[in-house]
Amino acid sequence: SQQGEEDPQALSIQEGENATMNCSYKTSINNLQWYRQNSGRGLVHLILIRSNEREKHSGRLRVTLDTSKKSSSLLITASRAADTASYFCATDGPSNTGKLIFGQGTTLQVKP
Amino acid sequence: EPEVTQTPSHQVTQMGQEVILRCVPISNHLYFYWYRQILGQKVEFLVSFYNNEISEKSEIFDDQFSVERPDGSNFTLKIRSTKLEDSAMYFCASSSSGPGNTIYFGEGSWLTVV
Numbered sequence: 001s002q003q004g005e006e007d008p009q010a011l012s013i014q015e016g017e018n019a020t021m022n023c024s025y026k027t028s029i030n031n032l033q034w035y036r037q038n039s040g041r042g043l044v045h046l047i048l049i050r051s052n053e054r055e056k057h058s059g060r061l062r063v064t065l066d067t068s069k070k071s072s073s074l075l076i077t078a079s080r081a082a083d084t085a086s087y088f089c090a091t092d093g094p095s096n097t098g099k100l101i102f103g104q105g106t107t108l109q110v111k112p
Numbered sequence: 113e114p115e116v117t118q119t120p121s122h123q124v125t126q127m128g129q130e131v132i133l134r135c136v137p138i139s140n141h142l143y144f145y146w147y148r149q150i151l152g153q154k155v156e157f158l159v160s161f162y163n164n165e166i167s168e169k170s171e172i173f174d175d176q177f178s179v180e181r182p183d184g185s186n187f188t189l190k191i192r193s194t195k196l197e198d199s200a201m202y203f204c205a206s207s208s209s210g211p212g213n214t215i216y217f218g219e220g221s222w223l224t225v226v
Contacts, residue, residue, distance in 0.1 A: 030212050042219035043155065043203060050212070088155065097168035098143050098211045102155040 005103045006089060012109040019076045021106040023089030026070065030092050033100065034063060034074050037086045046074070046087075081112045114138040116218035118204050124224045125194055133189045133221045135204030143210040144187045146179065147217075148172070148200040155203065161187065162210060194225045 007022045023032070034046040047063045049056045049072065055064050062075040076083055086107045090100040117136045125131050137144050146158040159169045161179055176198075178190045187206075191198055201220040207213045 033215065035217070040201075040222075043205075043217035045214055045216055048214050090155075092211060095168055096211045097160045097162075098145065098207060098213075098215060099157045099160055099168050099170075100147075100155075100215060101157070102147075104154055 006087070006106040008106060009104065010107045010109075012111065013079055015079060015081055015110055015112050017079055017110075019079050019083070019108055019110070021074045021087050021108070023072045023074070023103055024070055025072075025089075025091045025101075025103075029067075030096075032065060032072050032092075033090045034061075034072075035088045035090060035102075037088065037105070039085075043088070076108075079108075079110045081110050084108060084110045116204055116206055116216055118202075118218040118221050120221055121219065122222040122224070124226060127196060127225055128193050131191045131194055131198075131223060133191075133202050133204075133223070135187045135189070135218060136185055137187055137204065137206030138208070138216055139185070141206035141208050141216075143207045143215075144179075144181070145205040145207075145215065146189045147203040147205060149203065149220075150197075150200045158189075158202075191223075194223075196225050199223060199225045 005024050031050045033048045035043040049063050049065045060077045065072045086105040088102050088105040090102045119134045144161040149155045157170050159173045160167045180188050203217050203220045205215045205217045207215045
């Protein structure tokens with residue numbers, strides 16, 4: 001089944017460093033979305049990247065997509081303590097109903 | 113910035129009771145969703161809803177669950193005869209143009225079944 005899987009499961013860095021999280025999936029997609037979740041809170045949308053795009057930027061966020069490898073990466077540059085959260089990739093699929101399949105997520109800790 | 117709002121933020125219910133979780137999607141959005149996240153697990157899709165009908169539902173979304181858009185602004189998830197394993201965070205989400213577009217999530221409703 002189509003599934004997004006993030007790597008690493010946990011990441012701990014110092015403030016100011018860059019954080020890279022990877023996501024792999026199994027089947028073809030139309031788009032891939034990245035979300036952030038602070039502990040016990042809702043899902044905050046970060047970036048949507050379509051299957052015909054290779055890279056997108058939003059502020060300190062950079063997302064890449066390699067459809068040949070069925071993988072995506074999220075780079076957070078110059079991290080801040082406030083970036084501490086779980087990050088999830090979510091892929092859509094052929095059902096064309098907007099259903100998203102989420103990965104397990106990467107827990108990022110940014111130490112001040 | 114427009115947002116999806118959910119109520120209640122937390123509900124504790126006795127096993128076997130019925131629960132209604134409420135959501136107000138972003139206005140002018142047409143596609144609505146419910147997801148859930150059991151503590152420590154992935155976010156799981158439950159159901160998508162468009163044009164006053166279910167467009168897709170997961171295996172989780174059995175006869176115990178139902179959704180309704182009772183008026184022009186609310187979108188509800190009803191869970192009948194709750195079980196302990198229904199304890200989870202339930203997220204409502206909406207999008208303006210459906211498949212292929214950004215899906216916005218609410219803050220979630222924590223449901224604890226005791």
